[in-house]
Amino acid sequence: MIAVTAERLKRSYAGAVSTLDATFLDHALAVARAAADVAGERIESYFGRGVAVEIKPDATPVTVADREAEDAIRAVLKKAFPDHAILGEERGREGDGEFLWLVDPLDGTKSFVRGTPYFSTQIALLHAGELVLGVSHAPVYGETMWARRGGGAFLNGRRVRVAATQRVGDAAVSLGNLKSLALAPQGWHALGALVAAANRVRGYGDFCHYHLLARGALDAVIESDVNILDIAALAVIVREAGGVFTDLAGAPLSLATRSVLAAVPMLHADLLDRFSRQPSAASTSA
Numbered sequence: 328m329i330a331v332t333a334e335r336l337k338r339s340y341a342g343a344v345s346t347l348d349a350t351f352l353d354h355a356l357a358v359a360r361a362a363a364d365v366a367g368e369r370i371e372s373y374f375g376r377g378v379a380v381e382i383k384p385d386a387t388p389v390t391v392a393d394r395e396a397e398d399a400i401r402a403v404l405k406k407a408f409p410d411h412a413i414l415g416e417e418r419g420r421e422g423d424g425e426f427l428w429l430v431d432p433l434d435g436t437k438s439f440v441r442g443t444p445y446f447s448t449q450i451a452l453l454h455a456g457e458l459v460l461g462v463s464h465a466p467v468y469g470e471t472m473w474a475r476r477g478g479g480a481f482l483n484g485r486r487v488r489v490a491a492t493q494r495v496g497d498a499a500v501s502l503g504n505l506k507s508l509a510l511a512p513q514g515w516h517a518l519g520a521l522v523a524a525a526n527r528v529r530g531y532g533d534f535c536h537y538h539l540l541a542r543g544a545l546d547a548v549i550e551s552d553v554n555i556l557d558i559a560a561l562a563v564i565v566r567e568a569g570g571v572f573t574d575l576a577g578a579p580l581s582l583a584t585r586s587v588l589a590a591v592p593m594l595h596a597d598l599l600d601r602f603s604r605q606p607s608a609a610s611t612s613a
Contacts, residue, residue, distance in 0.1 A: 329603065331481050347454060350477040355408070356460045358455060359428075359450045360473055362403035363464035366396035366432050366448045370439070380440055388436045393417050396432035396448060403613040404428050414582075416556050427453040431556040435533045444468040446535040451559035461560025463534050472538055474567035482539050487542040489570040498546035499527040501536035503587070508551035508575070517602045518549070537561040540589060541568035547558055547590035547598055562589070571595040575602050 375434075380388045395580040397417045404413060412422030415430040428450065433439060435446030447465040451458055459473035475482040480487050492498050500521065508514040520529050525547075531539060539545035541564050548556075559578055562572040573579060575586040577599045590598055 340451070345610060347459060352407045352460055352478065354451055356388070356462070356475045356478075358407040358454065359460060359462045360464075360471075363448045363450055363462045363471070364402040365399045365403055367464050367466035368447075369396045369399055371431055374439065374467060375442055375540045376422065378440070384428070388440060389417060390433075390436060390440065392439065393436055394435040398431060400430050400432055400448070400450065404430075406570065414556070416554075423504070427554050429453055429559040431554075432456060433443050438533065445533045445535055445578060449534070449556065449558075451563060453559070453582075454493045456581070458559055461563035463538065463560050463564060465499060465534055465538075468535070468537055470534075472541060472561075472564050474564040476563070476567070478567065480564045480568035481537065482542050487568050489540060489565070489568050490543040490546055491593070492546045492591050494575065495524050495594060495597055496526060498525050498531070498591075498594055499544075500525045500547045500549065501529050501531045501539065501545055503532050503548065503550035504552035505531065505550065506552050508549075508586075514551065514575075514602065517566075521598070521601055537565055537589065540591075541565050547594055549575070549588060549589075549598075550587040551585070553585060553587055555580065555582050558559050558584070565589050573599070573601075574602060 346443065357391065370392045378391055378392060379391045379606055383389050386538055394417050397415045401413055404411065410424060411426040412424050413428045413429055413430060414420045416432060431449040434449050438445040444467040447463055449463055451461040463472045463475065470482060472480065472482050508518060516589065536545055536548045542546055565572045570589060571592055572589040575585050575588045
């Protein structure tokens with residue numbers, strides 16, 4: 328089992344990369360928010376119009392709204408930070424260096440295409456391997472969240488904090504993409520035991536359950552099939568709201584991250600232990 332505590336992760340997150348001051352981070356965050364607003368306007372102009380859908384080689388959908396939104400974001404970021412690299416969902420990576428913007432212009436394209444409001448624009452900044460700011464903009468849903476390292480997390484201008492829940496039996500848990508977890512006997516067993524132990528289990532998905540976690544309306548989020556572009560901004564927001572955000576093995580996020588265990592501080596270690604524990608022969612044969 329990987330022994331990772333909430334306090335250790337908090338120290339690591341707060342102590343890394345001391346060279347970026349608050350003035351720079353505030354400016355970069357303002358630029359990211361402006362880029363997200365421009366992207367949101369492009370996306371909203373297409374919402375509900377029945378846009379054509381293409382299927383990419385990875386079997387995921389893409390529309391003109393995805394591509395135009397990313398182009399708009401890139402234009403804003405390049406104007407403000409011409410030397411920064413950008414990694415986007417639709418246009419790939421451009422540039423190198425210690426600053427890397429992570430952009431998913433339209434996370435939740437399937438929801439967008441089907442006319443439901445569970446889609447968002449995700450923008451984060453990675454500096455020397457550390458996620459230092461993030462913006463999650465869901466204009467049709469009516470929520471925008473943002474955070475930068477050391478500055479707290481905000482929802483529509485109001486500062487938010489995670490809940491103080493201390494027991495799994497009192498916890499509200501949300502499940503997202505779980506295909507690979509369901510195919511692993513150990514993970515499936517752990518998930519089933521958690522469903523039985525938790526107070527409430529729902530599947531809000533996409534940006535929505537991370538917003539709920541950060542503002543204290545949910546206690547944990549579990550996913551096993553994600554892309555770093557989907558979650559980078561949300562990780563900063565949850566952390567700055569006081570939560571703990573790792574993968575399902577307890578490791579910090581990286582460009583290769585594919586799973587999520589995000590929770591309030593008092594529950595994260597318990598949940599990590601549950602997903603790290605080997606099931607007994609009796610329980611696996613039942």
